Amino acid sequence: MGYGAGLSGLTSETEQGPPPWPGTHHVCRAGCPEGPHSAVPAVSQQRHLCPSARGDVHQLLPALPAGGAQLQPSVCPHLRHPPPPDEALPGSGVRVKKLCELQPGEKCCVVGTLFKAMPLQPSILREVSEEHNLLPQPPRNKYIHPDDELVLEDELQRIRLEGTIDVSRLVTGTVLAVLGSVRDDGKFLVEDHCFAGLAPQAPAPPLDMDRFVLLVSGLGLGGGGGESLLGTQLLVDVVTGQLGDEGEQCSAAHVSRVILAGNLLSHSTQSRDSINKAKYLTKKTQAASVEAVKMLDEILLQLSASVPVDVMPGEFDPTNYTLPQQPLHPCMFPLATAYSTLQLVTNPYQATIDGVRFLGTAGQNVSDIFRYSSMEDHLEILEWTLRVRHISPTAPDTLGCYPFYKSDPFIFLECPHVYFCGNTPSFGSKIIQGPEDQTVLLVAVPDFSATQTACLVNLRSLACQPISFSGFGAEDDVLGGLGLGP
């Protein structure tokens, strides 16, 4: 649960002190030829917007000065509607203002962080409130509601947004710029809005031969699904070069990395019997995750004897809950950690493999946005996070996250070449182009325990291909299992 519940939670809760950028106001000058935002370097543009509780901590992305401030300069140049030539913003006269400077009726641009007030959002306060005698809300698929409202916050104030802005699509924590004017009733009428856009990207060095990276997520061990175990074994056999004929084995030899993107254990290993049941019943029973981790260790042993493996933890894995999730502890894998090819990494994870930059998560960020937005396709959400330039805008509001307050490691400083998220319901992949020649391959890695499908990314051509595994079952539905049925 987040701070949701109608608090202007983000800023006031988590801001740790006065913004450390005294007096760096940024005002558009009328007639400034290039527009203020593109010309002024980032440092002086550190207008401190809703820091949204992020500070620099462990690993992932390098330290940043502050959340919103980092994004603000990039937001403005991308306003889609070029304002009329004599206005302040890039060739226009529209100024970027702070909320406290707004004059009614004056067209201007405001940059800030969104907050979406959602009546259906689970609220811890409402739950514990005794006077309402409310039962805990049943978990829903989506918490959106037609009555949701958007509020824009900067470091001092907040204002309701209305107008041509899709309330259901946006989620809390998004940094955006809105163009419009404030009305007399105190609400801001939006004419247009834009996001920070894709971060700059360093081009990847060209490869002279095909190299592949295999992305798998949601192995779901310990879940009792026999079918998925055979699929997992087939996957391991293909990668380690046991299955297939010579040609296949040669192709498999080109797989230079395997990334396991979370949810290695199944949801069912997270049983909380020990909490609910009496101690005498659970004293000698082993946690379900113990057996599952042993199985995982054997699988990792087979894989790491043959290919470098990066293991990311996921929602159901035995590591911390809040993002960024720490790597699984090597003591759980006594067999596999003997190989140096095994790397236990964090979630989210960033790596450079053969010069190609990978960045991805185990899917918690995307599924959280899915719950609070009307967007349906996980791949679409993934693309949206890239365009908003933030991996997980809903953290820490509705997704557990370490309370960073100085800088936000989830902001894209640099655009990756391959951006993936795990545990999606189905495979999806897309290549998008950015305005500055950025090319990103988006991959929605499906849940292996459900779909028996993994993704093979070709580093040279940045193409992604799904690879499915199946056995045969009693129902003779081989073709259906392969997806080849009528």
Next chain:
Amino acid sequence: MADQLYLENIDEFVTDQNKIVTYKWLSYTLGVHVNQAKQMLYDYVERKRKENSGAQLHVTYLVSGSLVQNGHVCHKVAVVREDKLEAVKSKLAVTASVHVYSIQKAMLKDSGPLFNTDYDILKSNLQNCSKFSAIQCAAAVPRASETSSSEKFEQSNLQVSSETQATSELTANGHGPPTSKQIPHQPKGIMGMFASKAASKSQDTNKETKTEAKEVTNASSASSKAPGKGTVMSNFFGKAAMNKLKVNLDSEQEVKEEKVVEQPLLSVTEPKLAAPAGLKKSSKKAEPVKMQQKEKKKGKRVEFSDDETKETVNMKKKRRRLKLPESDSSEDEVVPDSPGIYEAESPSPPPSASPPPEPATKTEPEPPSVKSLSGENKRKRKRVLKSKTFVDEDGCIVTEKVYESESCTDSEEELKMKTSSTHRPPAVTVKKEPKEERKGPKKGTAALGKANRQVSITGFFQRK
């Protein structure tokens, strides 16, 4: 003639023992390369069907290929029954490979038993799961058990240095310097070159380039993910494969003296040998060679550490010796197994200056045995409290209890020692025990405590 042997084996497995013979199971059981195992199964099926068309054989196949689905080209890998094979092949736009997955007498309702068979054989061969596979990874060198445990428990320089080597390997892998990565990952060939623990990978890359060169042609031709071969059954040991195997054999001799992971080389050469009997022998040969290689490797590490720690331990031992008023009989070094090592560590320091070789040999194994404790734990996973009896320099027979991790065969030799006398001067006992207690937990099996092989470093000398 030699062909008949493996056919008979398969025949026996399938019909007499009613087993489910998967290619993987056969590969581990006969100690052959997986592709060889697949070919054997295919031959068996062909022959059996020719001889006796009413043969009660059910075969499952592995089909892999690609087709266009939802706008992407999807690759499918599936285990199918024989009766469904053609149907599945017809649905695939491009059939990349088909081979026999398993043979069994009874018709299988689902693929569960196949998985179980594979899982069982894999469980019993976990440590060398990639031994017979077609892909070897140069970077996948199992960290020495000593160093991996000692990262956590010991702070000695040796471990730190080998740890940094390991981490540098890691970073190298992570960022993939093109040179070192290309070579192992280019076909990652059947010929695996494993860098020695202490040496860099570079010595191997040269050899790799040689073998890889041959494989490049094959690899580049097959570099697209769905090479689109037709019926591939006959392609198993195509020309390219034979080239690879020949190359492997040549380079195998060169790297014969390589370290632990020599077994893939041997296993790869096995397909070349025609005789399955030969195959069996060579697989057995692989085992002892592997053991010795492991031991040698450990021996090397042992010696390495000795230099650094011998002095300190010697010093310690000398100091302890001075404290003791009484002296014990000279230790019995002639113990053909690990007790010799524990003698070394035992704090039964005779007060008099013992002859240098004795403390030397004693102290030598101490650090590695300490290091190997947890490593051995990882290997054997058995810690038993055993009594070690020996005669120290002063002629006193000393028995002490130590914890050690042992394999089953080792314990046989240990039992002999247990029955030795426990005569011990009481005063010495009193003083020794606290030290023994301290030393006890630090002991582990000898670094060379491989099953039914050289168990202690002293044992090696004795046999000669």
